[in-house]
Amino acid sequence: VQDSDFGVEDLRNWSLSASLQFYLGGRRPGQMSELDELYFKTFSGGFRSLSVPFEPTLAKINWDDNLPYRDTWMGGGYLGLNFGPYVGVRGFYLRAMNNGEIDLNFDDLAMYGGELRMKLNVAEGITPYLMVGGGYIDVNADYVAKDSIGAESQPFALGGVGLNIPISPNFKLFGGVRANLTSGQNVEDIATTNDIQTSWMYSFGINLTMGKKAEKPEAIFKSEMEAAIAAREKENEAQANKLKAEYEAKVAELEAQLNEAYAAQDVEKAAEILQEKETAEEIVDELNAREAERNAKKAQEEKAKVDAVLNPAKTNTFAPGSRIQLTPAEFENLIEEILENMGANGQTIAPAVGQQLTQQQDMNQVLHQQEIEKRLEEIEKMLLTLTERQAADGEITATERAARDESIKRDLTEFSAKLLAEIQKIDAKV
Incomplete structure (x- = not known):
């Protein structure tokens, strides 16, 4: 029985498949957040970071035992392009040295080809990278x-890993190990791993980079992120100002409605309006506090920038327990500044009162106005107490509720009459 007695027939099995995907959360495929877009820009620098590396190289290759080539040292170099901080291509030419030793007398065996290099990170220190490629073993007739x-020329494939050791931005040391794969058969005829020969090559040399230095991804990311944060803060500030204006208008509207309820002696409506007004005022106060915090932060940052420019070696931080020393003249100026911001009785004047005094109005008018506001607050407290009582006594009879409301209205009317009389007296004095 011979091999020719058996026929070879290709068998094919066809299949068809389909799938259905369900997304339980996250964003719809194809959508990117601002952070995703920043990362995308970081890794898609294109030709903006193009550089040309040249690598003089010395290599030691140990050929597979089944190959006719002699183990030897090889010398040559790599030349290529870096398309950014992560990916680059290289073309190489290496020539064998005589007698398997490092020598400038070259043998009649050479290797040339190309490879793709992919860095695994862009750290400041040692950087690993992967290599994949191929080439041709060129055997001269005198080899x-x-x-x-008998030795013949043949192609090979390669893959390996390497390390870069940076000395300066444009000067590095490198070392790597590659597996060169060869076979005496055609690719379609390879059936087992025994049909492939693996030769190991160990190389080292120096890397000289010419051209524009690739931008650091962390620097790109930081600048882009700072810009995105600034834009988002500006947008949030605009929304906060809009919300603040809306609630300030609502407070003014509720104030007018509250005065109308006071005039109509509608206790229940006044209590409802008062609660809604207090809620709106709390929101306005919160927005004002956040705005003041943002302004203080901005002022602090601007001051720090100015100080860094004018006094680069000066610091404004004080260690715990440290003391501030002033000359007599500086201490006198400080006392004068404090006295200028004090009232007649040694009390700090509020900004609103100080503004009224600058407009030549009497302090007594301000005090009378504060007295009126105080009494109005008492009325508002009474209204809130009334609302709480109504909520607590929800099960009393209609007759009892009517009698109680009538009593409260009568007391409120009497208090309002007294308040109006007091206001008239104050106005007469003013």
């Missing part, structure tokens, strides 16, 4: 093969 076996 003396191992064990007098």
